[in-house]
Amino acid sequence: KMPKKIVRLTVSDVRFPTSLEQHGSDAMHTDPDYSVAYVVIETDQGMHGYGLTFTVGRGTEIVVCAVEALSALVVGKSLEEIVSDFRGFYRLLTSDGQMRWIGPEKGVIQLATAAVLNAVWDLWARSEGKPLWKLLVEMDPRKLISCIDFRYITDALTEQEALDILVKAQTGKQQRVDQMLKEGYPAYTTSCAWLGYSDQLLKQLCTDALNDGWTKFKVKVGADLEDDIRRCSLIRQMIGPHNTLMIDANQRWDVGEAITWVTRLAEYKPLWIEEPTSPDDILGHAAISKALAPLGIGVATGEQCHNRVMFKQFLQASALQFVQIDSCRLGSVNENLAVLLMAHKFKVPVCPHAGGVGLCELVQHLILFDYISVSASLDNRMCEFVDHLHQHFRSPVVIQNAHYMPPKDPGYSCEMLESSVQTHQYPQGQVWKNLQ
Numbered sequence: 001k002m003p004k005k006i007v008r009l010t011v012s013d014v015r016f017p018t019s020l021e022q023h024g025s026d027a028m029h030t031d032p033d034y035s036v037a038y039v040v041i042e043t044d045q046g047m048h049g050y051g052l053t054f055t056v057g058r059g060t061e062i063v064v065c066a067v068e069a070l071s072a073l074v075v076g077k078s079l080e081e082i083v084s085d086f087r088g089f090y091r092l093l094t095s096d097g098q099m100r101w102i103g104p105e106k107g108v109i110q111l112a113t114a115a116v117l118n119a120v121w122d123l124w125a126r127s128e129g130k131p132l133w134k135l136l137v138e139m140d141p142r143k144l145i146s147c148i149d150f151r152y153i154t155d156a157l158t159e160q161e162a163l164d165i166l167v168k169a170q171t172g173k174q175q176r177v178d179q180m181l182k183e184g185y186p187a188y189t190t191s192c193a194w195l196g197y198s199d200q201l202l203k204q205l206c207t208d209a210l211n212d213g214w215t216k217f218k219v220k221v222g223a224d225l226e227d228d229i230r231r232c233s234l235i236r237q238m239i240g241p242h243n244t245l246m247i248d249a250n251q252r253w254d255v256g257e258a259i260t261w262v263t264r265l266a267e268y269k270p271l272w273i274e275e276p277t278s279p280d281d282i283l284g285h286a287a288i289s290k291a292l293a294p295l296g297i298g299v300a301t302g303e304q305c306h307n308r309v310m311f312k313q314f315l316q317a318s319a320l321q322f323v324q325i326d327s328c329r330l331g332s333v334n335e336n337l338a339v340l341l342m343a344h345k346f347k348v349p350v351c352p353h354a355g356g357v358g359l360c361e362l363v364q365h366l367i368l369f370d371y372i373s374v375s376a377s378l379d380n381r382m383c384e385f386v387d388h389l390h391q392h393f394r395s396p397v398v399i400q401n402a403h404y405m406p407p408k409d410p411g412y413s414c415e416m417l418e419s420s421v422q423t424h425q426y427p428q429g430q431v432w433k434n435l436q
Helices: 060-071 079-084 086-094 107-127 132-138 141-145 159-168 173-183 199-211 225-239 255-268 282-295 308-316 332-345 359-375 418-424 430-435
Strands: 006-015 035-043 048-055 185-189 216-220 244-248 270-274 298-301 383-385
Touching (some): 006 060, 006 418, 035 060, 035 107, 048 107, 060 107, 086 332, 107 132, 132 359, 199 225, 216 225, 244 255, 255 270, 255 282, 308 332, 332 359, 359 383
Parallel strands (some): 185 216, 185 383, 270 298
Antiparallel strands (some): 006 035, 035 048
16 A cells, blocks of 8 residues: 655755745744745655745755755655654654754754655655545554654653543544534634734734634734834734734743733733743743733743754743644654643643744644644634745645634645746746846
8 A cells, every 4th residue: 555665855945035025024034035945755656745844035955955964864765664663764864873963853954854754744644545634633542652752751741641642532533523624723813913014004904804704813023112012002903802812022032021021012911922032941931931920921932942852841841831833843743743742741732833834734734633632622722824825835725714624635735836846946946036
């Protein structure tokens, strides 16, 4: 049933000039060009697997180099060989005796690992004829556990505990599958309030979103306090007192500054402040969490959290109230599974990051799996949505009534249209030639 050997791995630098209209702009990334290192693996039977990791423009070429460096560990292996010991294969990529020196399990090399492994998971799901969420949901719990590298996290979650969580969640699983197929998974939108947008555009987008049934909105903050007060006031006025507002500073502040700044914005009743400070500062996040708890404001982070070990510490230190997994920052599905299970043990809701090209397509599968097979809860849970660049994918996300509808096509939903890849390749694609 499984395709035989992986005979080829190619990687492309694909960039979209989103900075021209300030899409994606925030307090730290003022001019992002949404980009991907796009990986295609091919088997000797002509089957393909597609994967990517997200970047914001310059530097994508470095990730491409890292993917090329890892490719020798993949080409020549069969899919069967990989998935029969997926933990071993994950460790092969993340613990190569020489390459791990430039990680380990963090930064460019981990982004590259994610792109490669995303393509392998896509190939596996396609070979089974299932969308990835379904492959995970229908997989035997022991098999699922065998895909996870528990090294460095057993003090927080043992294999047995992880297995118990999955086995317990078998109860009511089919009802949750049916519910998701019918209703979808709740989403929130970030597309209305990028930092570079004018008030007029912000109002227009907010009005359109409300008319489309959106009830949860995220606003970028952190560059200028008076500006933030004005924009948060404007959005709160527009969405009314009962809809949900979140704010996101994208790592702009020091710890004390974060507490002071968010306290000034507390009257607009944000559910969370996202990435208030350095993404590496676990104890700083803990201090901010403690200070903001009396105001009823949680701390959310994770989109730039390197690996499962850091998430472990965030959870152990009570440093976040919302876990934001990212499908391309961590080591693909394998490492995200570890984080979903730890978050469940620590009773912290998962609300994935998806602000980027292809991230919505990918992470919808993981959060569907989380609800159906791990958490069995929708309390305080939602998945980010941004309405950019979906037209470049063969199986774009489907949003109905502000919910992600479960993907039906086999695979991990990140195959791009060949025409989009060609025209947006950097620097030789036509789109970039036209901008020179």
